[in-house]
Every structure is written in structure tokens, then in C-alpha cells.
Amino acid sequence: MANLTPWQQALLYANRANPYPFYAELRKTPVSRQPDGSYVVSTYQEIVSILHDPRVSSDLSKRPKAAEVAVETSAYDREPSMITSDPPAHDRVRRSAMRHFGPPHSPDLVSNQETEIQRIVTGLLDKLKGKTRIDVVDEFAYPLPVSVICAILGVPRADEPRFHGWIQAFMNGLDLGPEAATEEQQRLRKLGDQGKQDLKNYMVALLERYAKQPGPGMLSAMVNDGAEEPLSRGELLSNAMLLLFAGHETTVNLIAHSVLTLLRHGDALEKLRRRPELIVPGVEEFLRFESSVQFWPTRTALEDIEIAGTTIQKGAQVIPVYGSGNRDPDRFTNPDEIDLEREHNKHLGYSSGIHLCFGGPLARLEAQIAVGEVVRRVRNPRLVVDPPPYRHNQIFRGPRHVMVDIDGVRD
Amino acid sequence: MNISTKEKVADLVATFKSTGRIVIVGASLAGLRAAEALRKEGFTGKLTIIGDEPDEPYDRPPLSKQVLKGWVPADHTKLPRVREVDAEWLLGEAATGLDRVNKQVRLAGGYQVPFDRLLIATGTRARCWPNPTEVALEGVYTIRTSNDAARLQQALAAKPGRVLVIGAGFVGSEVASVCRELGLPVTVAERASAPLVGALGGVIGSIAAEMQRDHGVDLRTGIGVKSLVGDNKGHVRRARLSDDSVVECDVVLTSLGSIRNTEWLEGSGLAAGFWGVGCDAGCRAFDINGVVTESIFVAGDIARFPHVLYEYQFLTLEHWDNAVLGAEVAAHNMVSLEADRWPHLPLPAFWSGQFGVNIKSVGVCPFGREIVFTQGSVKERRFAAAYGHRGRIVAAVTFNHGKWLEYYAAQIEHSAPFPPPPAGYDRPREMKPRPAEFPDPHVPTSLPTVILTGHDPTERGAEFRARLH
Numbered sequence: 036m037a038n039l040t041p042w043q044q045a046l047l048y049a050n051r052a053n054p055y056p057f058y059a060e061l062r063k064t065p066v067s068r069q070p071d072g073s074y075v076v077s078t079y080q081e082i083v084s085i086l087h088d089p090r091v092s093s094d095l096s097k098r099p100k101a102a103e104v105a106v107e108t109s110a111y112d113r114e115p116s117m118i119t120s121d122p123p124a125h126d127r128v129r130r131s132a133m134r135h136f137g138p139p140h141s142p143d144l145v146s147n148q149e150t151e152i153q154r155i156v157t158g159l160l161d162k163l164k165g166k167t168r169i170d171v172v173d174e175f176a177y178p179l180p181v182s183v184i185c186a187i188l189g190v191p192r193a194d195e196p197r198f199h200g201w202i203q204a205f206m207n208g209l210d211l212g213p214e215a216a217t218e219e220q221q222r223l224r225k226l227g228d229q230g231k232q233d234l235k236n237y238m239v240a241l242l243e244r245y246a247k248q249p250g251p252g253m254l255s256a257m258v259n260d261g262a263e264e265p266l267s268r269g270e271l272l273s274n275a276m277l278l279l280f281a282g283h284e285t286t287v288n289l290i291a292h293s294v295l296t297l298l299r300h301g302d303a304l305e306k307l308r309r310r311p312e313l314i315v316p317g318v319e320e321f322l323r324f325e326s327s328v329q330f331w332p333t334r335t336a337l338e339d340i341e342i343a344g345t346t347i348q349k350g351a352q353v354i355p356v357y358g359s360g361n362r363d364p365d366r367f368t369n370p371d372e373i374d375l376e377r378e379h380n381k382h383l384g385y386s387s388g389i390h391l392c393f394g395g396p397l398a399r400l401e402a403q404i405a406v407g408e409v410v411r412r413v414r415n416p417r418l419v420v421d422p423p424p425y426r427h428n429q430i431f432r433g434p435r436h437v438m439v440d441i442d443g444v445r446d
Numbered sequence: 447m448n449i450s451t452k453e454k455v456a457d458l459v460a461t462f463k464s465t466g467r468i469v470i471v472g473a474s475l476a477g478l479r480a481a482e483a484l485r486k487e488g489f490t491g492k493l494t495i496i497g498d499e500p501d502e503p504y505d506r507p508p509l510s511k512q513v514l515k516g517w518v519p520a521d522h523t524k525l526p527r528v529r530e531v532d533a534e535w536l537l538g539e540a541a542t543g544l545d546r547v548n549k550q551v552r553l554a555g556g557y558q559v560p561f562d563r564l565l566i567a568t569g570t571r572a573r574c575w576p577n578p579t580e581v582a583l584e585g586v587y588t589i590r591t592s593n594d595a596a597r598l599q600q601a602l603a604a605k606p607g608r609v610l611v612i613g614a615g616f617v618g619s620e621v622a623s624v625c626r627e628l629g630l631p632v633t634v635a636e637r638a639s640a641p642l643v644g645a646l647g648g649v650i651g652s653i654a655a656e657m658q659r660d661h662g663v664d665l666r667t668g669i670g671v672k673s674l675v676g677d678n679k680g681h682v683r684r685a686r687l688s689d690d691s692v693v694e695c696d697v698v699l700t701s702l703g704s705i706r707n708t709e710w711l712e713g714s715g716l717a718a719g720f721w722g723v724g725c726d727a728g729c730r731a732f733d734i735n736g737v738v739t740e741s742i743f744v745a746g747d748i749a750r751f752p753h754v755l756y757e758y759q760f761l762t763l764e765h766w767d768n769a770v771l772g773a774e775v776a777a778h779n780m781v782s783l784e785a786d787r788w789p790h791l792p793l794p795a796f797w798s799g800q801f802g803v804n805i806k807s808v809g810v811c812p813f814g815r816e817i818v819f820t821q822g823s824v825k826e827r828r829f830a831a832a833y834g835h836r837g838r839i840v841a842a843v844t845f846n847h848g849k850w851l852e853y854y855a856a857q858i859e860h861s862a863p864f865p866p867p868p869a870g871y872d873r874p875r876e877m878k879p880r881p882a883e884f885p886d887p888h889v890p891t892s893l894p895t896v897i898l899t900g901h902d903p904t905e906r907g908a909e910f911r912a913r914l915h
Contacts, residue, residue: 084853087852094871121870121871122872126828388849389849391849
């Protein structure tokens with residue numbers, strides 16, 4: 036693997052636990068053209084600029100064919116979901132979905148989850164009583180978001196083992212780096228394609244069931260929405276898959292990374308114990324420090340765009356690297372340090388602009404309660420393996436396990 | 447500077463921070479945020495806050511929206527406190543004079559408050575209906591204070607027959623919108639050609655006019671109100687308009703823009719007048735000769751400062767974030783040495799909610815001669831438009847398209863070319879620049895909340911306005 040660009044190196048599995056030195060290298064050229072013709076944007080200001088530029092499209096169908104093959108990243112192909120569409124379609128779909136999730140039509144949905152999240156977190160931590168070694172990912176960070184999103188969407192919790200497997204296969208099959216061509220990765224990719232297909236079939240059946248017999252949750256509400264701007268079947272499907280996927284994968288990583296980060300920064304952990312209210316700005320800092328979505332690959336320049344001394348060519352893929360922008364020293368003082376009280380922490384962990392994370396308020400609430408309770412209740416946690424093993428996926432970067440030795444769990 | 451001088455200066459700063467006396471005149475958003483910022487800057491000396499309203503600092507934007515709708519009681523918009531200010535509060539006490547020689551603020555009761563540093567944050571008040579007999583009629587309201595809002599809310603909740611709104615600036619338009627939401631018949635009389643023209647120009651104004659009419663507002667433009675007529679109990683019942691038509695109404699809201707509270711500074715020798723108090727971009731007040739003062743600072747609606755982006759013309763900005771940011775800069779500069787002073791050069795920004803549309807803007811729209819629609823659909827009332835001046839972009843406005851505003855803000859900050867390059871999708875039908883249609887600034891209409899007030903710090907150009915009436 037000689038002569039790789041810093042971006043390609045950042046994508047290698049071996050560097051998953053710590054891509055940051057490569058990001059620092061990347062930022063020396065804020066917008067850098069890659070051998071495949073894509074442009075990687077790694078500095079904060081330039082990322083913000085790209086995210087707000089109406090000459091940058093998220094709709095893959097607007098990208099010239101040749102480039103499209105190299106980056107088929109969306110599980111929601113055919114009919115694009117809101118994350119891979121542009122206005123006006125994007126605005127219509129997002130508005131339509133938001134009617135059942137947030138203000139102005141559903142202002143209390145997220146805040147009403149608080150009791151249920153607290154109950155789940157309490158239950159999960161109670162189960163760890165008596166143990167001396169735990170896996171923060173499997174025993175805590177994963178079960179919470181998946182329960183919450185199932186309840187909100189109206190996806191039967193009992194089906195979780197099935198869709199979990201499909202989603203994991205899809206995640207493992209996706210590789211955007213130099214290792215994509217290996218025999219092993221090709222095999223995983225096939226499994227991933229199958230996982231995607233299985234998830235799609237499952238979701239179609241679920242949506243049709245709700246069309247016949249309305250049930251609880253957002254999906255049923257969206258299927259049976261008598262609003263002025265109903266979604267097509269294809270739009271319903273792609274967005275339902277997006278919500279299920281994004282609704283928990285990213286939050287798992289956020290919670291796991293937050294705990295990992297605190298265990299690596301004993302002073303921050305101590306401070307949070309003394310001042311629990313700092314969990315609110317703290318979660319923002321964790322989002323900045325280890326972004327659940329490291330970059331996003333579906334953007335395309337529709338015109339030549341001059342930025343930071345580079346001209347991004349019309350038709351080229353543009354990749355904003357949130358994980359790098361969030362460590363940009365020109366924007367964040369001491370970016371590689373944790374500061375629970377960081378001021379003006381306008382991080383890019385949820386992206387920015389019209390594609391700003393749809394479920395952000397929910398993820399925030401889950402992480403605040405979950406991590407806050409770990410800090411309060413878990414006695415003397417120590418990392419067993421550092422760095423922990425990471426999952427394969429480069430975009431949704433997160434630890435596979437976080438093994439921790441503990442002295443017990445308080446009530 | 448040798449070491450010992452440096453030490454001496456550092457010593458002086460430290461001494462001032464611990465024993466100095468700072469007085470803030472104005473106990474609203476700018477005054478409160480300045481007080482908090484001073485404490486954050488490490489100022490532990492004596493802090494006095496003087497305000498003519500009896501209430502603790504409260505937030506005004508909800509008054510014309512959530513409060514009138516009855517969602518929030520008028521006395522429930524207290525501003526959240528960012529940190530402990532540990533100040534002496536002199537509330538319900540109007541400042542009546544400033545003695546710069548002896549460094550004292552005079553209060554209505556004759557009491558004098560001495561200061562080492564002074565912050566002027568007295569803001570604005572609502573311009574009153576000019577006829578005192580008519581103002582005295584029951585049912586005639588204005589809206590600026592929490593008390594105003596409480597009274598108007600009660601009047602609206604009582605289901606009056608018809609509401610007349612005089613002046614279709616942002617406040618007037620927001621109130622008209624609330625009236626429609628409450629199901630009340632409402633007539634809006636505006637002297638200009640359309641609502642919001644002072645702030646956004648005639649092109650956008652005509653869209654705002656359509657919005658009003660679509661929501662059932664009886665909008666009369668190019669029309670003034672000649673007189674308000676009461677019944678024998680002294681309650682307003684009708685208004686006579688400049689076209690001699692008569693509107694039957696039980697509630698009248700006069701929203702005629704604002705007047706800067708500078709009267710108390712008369713004779714102080716500061717560059718204070720109709721347009722506000724002239725100051726440099728570091729919030730330091732000018733005297734009437736244009737000489738900068740060292741100990742008097744200005745923030746909020748009343749501050750009139752030169753802005754690099756707008757050819758160094760002096761601006762006043764009656765905007766929420768201008769009050770907050772200006773207060774922070776003023777506070778910082780009050781306790782900092784020259785080399786460490788900050789500039790207050792905000793990109794002006796404001797928002798409004800009316801008729802189901804979220805209106806947002808950045809930059810100084812009236813500085814633009816031309817306007818071009820850049821994104822979205824005017825018909826669907828979700829769009830972005832940019833304002834241009836001599837080939838560069840100087841402002842932008844969005845209707846239900848606020849997430850794009852940051853793009854335009856960056857373009858404005860860089861003085862990027864106008865018109866901006868076309869969007870890649872969701873383009874408006876018409877993308878040709880055209881005149882933005884701002885009225886002649888000397889035509890009396892409700893004043894915009896962003897005002898370009900010329901180049902001279904002591905300019906009192908506005909006094910010409912009186913002759914027009």
C-alpha cells in the first residue's frame with residue numbers, strides 16, 4: 036500500500052482507531068483532489084462552505100455515470116431518500132417526515148421519550164450489577180438506541196436480530212478506501228448487497244402491513260398521512276430504511292465513543308462526576324471529538340466551484356470530512372483535547388445546512404441520559420483494551436467492543 | 447514599553463477591574479448581557495444597572511408573537527441569566543442627564559450615580575400616535591414593553607369586532623398575522639406601497655402584501671390614517687383614512703417604528719441625536735466633534751457605528767443579536783487595553799414570523815439597489831433572494847428557506863459578486879436582477895430596523911424629517 040494519499044491512508048482499516056494524524060496531513064490542503072477525481076474537503080470553514088453551497092448536490096443521479104460506480108454508498112438507491120436528494124424534493128420529504136417527529140406538528144415527541152430512555156438505561160445498568168468486566172457496546176450502547184428507534188418508528192422489537200444482521204452485513208460490505216478491491220472485501224460486499232435486499236424486503240412488508248392496518252409509530256403515520264404532500268411508495272421505503280438505519284447506528288457509536296473518550300480522559304470523567312449538568316455541553320464535545328459520521332460521500336459539484344485556491348470540477352464527487360473539520364485547529368482551540376465547557380462549539384457532528392441530522396435532538400437526549408448514568412453509577416471503570424477493536428465501516432466509525440473492568444454498579 | 451511600565455499598566459487594569467465603578471443605563475437585553483459579560487471578563491468592582499421600566503430584563507421578540515397569541519403570559523418572557531451579575535439594580539428609575547465632567551448619571555429623583563466607565567444602552571421606544579387626544583382613547587395601543595403586550599393581548603382575547611393596525615413594518619405585520627390566527631378581522635394601513643418595504647424593499651414587500659391578503663387581511667397601502675374617532679365613552683370606534691374612507695374598529699395598534707431614547711443625553715456633548723449615539727466600531731461613544739471618548743460606551747438599538755462592509759457608513763441595528771454581540775464587545779473593551787480591544791462588526795441579521803412564514807435576513811438590505819431571486823419558489827413562498835450594490839452582494843433574505851442563509855452570509859462577508867452564481871437546483875423562474883424598490887428614505891413610512899445613517903458621526907440628517915410632516 037505504498038504511495039497512498041493521506042485520505043486513502045485514513046480509510047485503511049488499520050487506521051480506523053486513529054485517523055486523526057492523517058486528517059491533520061489532509062488539512063494542509065483544505066480541498067484535495069484524489070486519484071479517482073473526487074475532492075476531499077477537510078478544513079472547517081471549507082466544509083461549512085460546501086455544505087451550504089446550492090451548487091453542490093446530494094442527488095447521486097446528478098453525478099456523471101463513470102464516477103457513480105466507484106461510490107455506490109446508499110442503501111436507499113432507486114428512489115432517493117432525503118439524504119440523497121435536493122430541493123424541492125428534499126424539502127417536501129423532510130417536511131413530511133418531520134410532521135411526525137418534531138415541531139411544529141409533533142413538538143413533544145422527543146422530549147416525551149425521556150422517561151422511557153431513563154427506564155431502559157436504568158434496566159441496562161441494573162443488569163450489569165455483579166459483573167467485573169463489561170462490554171459497553173454490546174451490553175449498553177447498542178440496546179438503548181435500537182429500542183428507542185423501534186418504538187418511535189413502530190418497528191417490532193422482536194425483529195431486531197434479523198435487521199441487525201442485515202444492517203451489519205451492509206455496513207461491513209461498504210468500503211470506500213484502497214482495500215475495497217481485496218478478495219475478502221468483495222465477498223463482504225456481496226453479503227452486504229444481500230443484507231440490503233433483505234432489509235428492503237422486510238421494510239416493504241412492514242409498510243404494506245401498516246397500509247392495511249395502521250399501527251403505532253412514525254412509519255404507520257407516514258404511510259397513512261392524509262397530508263397535502265403524500266410520499267410515494269418508493270420515497271416511503273427509502274426514507275423508512277434511512278430512519279431505521281441512521282436512527283440507531285450513529286447513536287450506538289456516539290454512546291460508545293463518549294464512554295471511551297471519558298475513560299481516556301480521567302480529568303473530564305472526574306469533572307463530570309462533580310458537575311453532572313456538564314453532560315449537556317459534554318455530549319456536544321463528544322460529538323465533535325469522535326464524530327459518529329466521519330464524512331459523507333454522496334455530494335457532487337454541479338458547477339466548477341472555486342474554494343480555498345482549488346477549483347472543484349463540475350461533476351466531481353465532493354467529500355466533506357466532518358471528523359477532520361471537528362479537529363481543525365483554526366476553528367477549535369486545542370482541538371485534540373476534551374473541554375466539557377467548550378464555548379461556541381458549533382461542531383459538524385450533525386453536519387450543517389439543509390441535511391442537518393434529522394434525528395439529532397433524539398440522539399442528544401439518549402446520549403445525555405445514557406452517558407450521564409454511566410458516569411453516575413458505574414464504579415471505577417477502567418479500559419481493558421486501548422485502542423479497542425473497531426468496526427469496519429469508515430463513515431459510521433465506531434468501536435466494535437469497549438471492554439471495561441468495573442468495581443460494580445451503584446443504585 | 448519597558449517591563450516596569452508594562453507592570454504598572456497591568457496593575458492599573460487589575461485595580462480597575464477590582465475597584466472600578468461601571469454604570470449601565472438601560473436594563474434590557476443589551477444592558478443585561480453587558481453586565482454578565484463584564485463579570486465574565488473578571489470585573490469585580492461596583493456595577494450599577496439603571497432602567498426606567500420596573501421589570502427585570504425581559505425578551506421582547508415574543509411580545510408580538512407568542513404573548514399576543516396567548517401562549518405565554520406577558521410577564522413570562524424574562525431573559526434567562528447567563529451568569530450572576532451581582533449588580534445594584536435601579537429599576538423604575540429613568541436617567542435624565544449625563545455630566546461628563548464629573549462623570550455622573552443624573553436620575554429623575556435628583557440622585558447622582560458616579561461612574562468610571564459608562565455604558566449607554568437605553569434603546570428605543572415606540573413612536574406614539576401624534577394626536578394626544580386620540581392616543582387617550584381606550585382601545586388604542588402600541589407595543590414595545592411587556593406591559594403594552596399584556597394590555598393588547600387582553601384586548602385581542604376579548605374578541606373585538608375589527609383591529610386596525612397602523613404601519614406595516616415587522617411589528618405591525620406580526621400583529622396582523624396573530625389577529626388572523628385568532629380569527630379576528632384586521633385592517634392594515636400602510637403609507638408605503640407595501641408591507642416591510644423599508645426593511646426589504648418593494649419587490650419583497652409585494653410578496654408580503656400578497657401573504658397578508660391571502661390570509662384575509664384588509665391591507666390598504668399608500669394610505670395614511672387621518673384621525674381616530676371614539677364613542678361617547680371614549681373608546682375608539684372608527685378611523686378616518688387619507689382617502690376619506692372609514693374603518694370601523696374596536697382596537698387600534700399604532701406601530702410606527704421607534705424613537706431612540708437619547709433625550710437624556712442632551713447637553714452632554716455626546717454625538718447623540720435622532721439616529722442614536724455615534725460610536726466607533728469598538729463601541730466607544732463619540733462626542734459632538736467626532737472625537738472618541740475613553741470612558742463612555744454604547745450598545746444595542748441606540749448604537750450608531752461605522753461598518754466596514756457598508757462603506758463605513760454608520761448603522762443602527764434594532765436587532766436582537768446586535769444587542770447581545772454589541773454588549774459583549776462593549777463590556778470587553780471597557781476593561782481591556784487598546785491592543786486587546788475587539789471590533790463590533792456584526793453581519794446584521796434578523797428574523798420574523800408571520801402568516802406561517804419564517805422570514806430571515808442577513809446583511810443590510812436597504813444598502814442594495816438590486817434584488818435577484820436565487821433559490822426556491824416565490825409562488826410557494828419558500829425562496830432566497832440576494833441584494834446587490836455595485837456588482838457585489840450586500841444582503842439576502844429568505845422566506846421559509848433559512849437554512850441557506852449561511853451561504854449568503856459568507857458571500858456577503860467576502861463581498862462576492864452580484865448576482866451570485868445560479869443554484870444547481872430548485873431555481874426560481876425569474877433569475878434576472880431588478881431594482882429592489884426601496885422607498886426614498888425621506889418618505890415617512892415606518893422606519894426599517896436597519897438604518898444607514900450616513901458617514902458623519904455627528905450627522906443629524908434626520909432632523910430634516912420633521913419638516914416633511
